[in-house]
Amino acid sequence: MAVYRFAKGEASNGTLSDSLGEDSLRRAARIEYAIKAASSSNSVDPNHPELSKAWQLAYDLRAHRAFRYCLNLMKSIEPVLGSAGQVANEIDQVVQEASEVYGVPKDHKWMEEARRLVLQARSEEAKVKRKEDAARRGRK
Structure with a gap:
């Protein structure tokens, strides 16, 4: 095909x-675009196995792009309270958009990697919060 x-x-x-x-x-x-053009022309059966494989390749590329974007977001984390939490929220939005808007499966390997970045960012946020709490208690 x-x-x-x-x-x-x-x-x-x-x-x-x-x-x-x-x-x-x-x-x-x-x-x-190529998949939709072929499907709309009625020249291809929408359930053809190779069409499904083509969709999977598109999902792979979309998921890879989302992951790369999320990696770049992680570089923007600063050692201040709120920075890592904001990045975690942005990564959540990227993963959700890839899934809901573009149909990337939530269990795709790159989406799972992006969700791991969310956990990492939230962990960094918790460390900063504990550090600031300890500093505040030390000043009292």
Whole structure:
């Protein structure tokens, strides 16, 4: 099937060079467009197994982009109260958007990795809070 061959080529096209995963995002959008165009022309059975494989490649790229973006967000954490919590909330939103808007499965490996980043950010937030609480108790 031509759509799957195109998707496979897009998914393996070059290296993933940009830190935010924007290249993955563009390639996923091209694959999704090709799938929708083929489906709307009634030339392809929407339940064809290779169409499902093409969708999976698009999901992989979307999930990878979300994870790369989340990794970049983690770099913005500062050692002040609220910074890591805000980043954790933003990562939650990215994961939710990838799942709800683009259909990326919640149990996708990159989505699970992004959720691990949320836990890491929340842990860092708790450390900063404990440190500030200890400093406050020490001043009294």
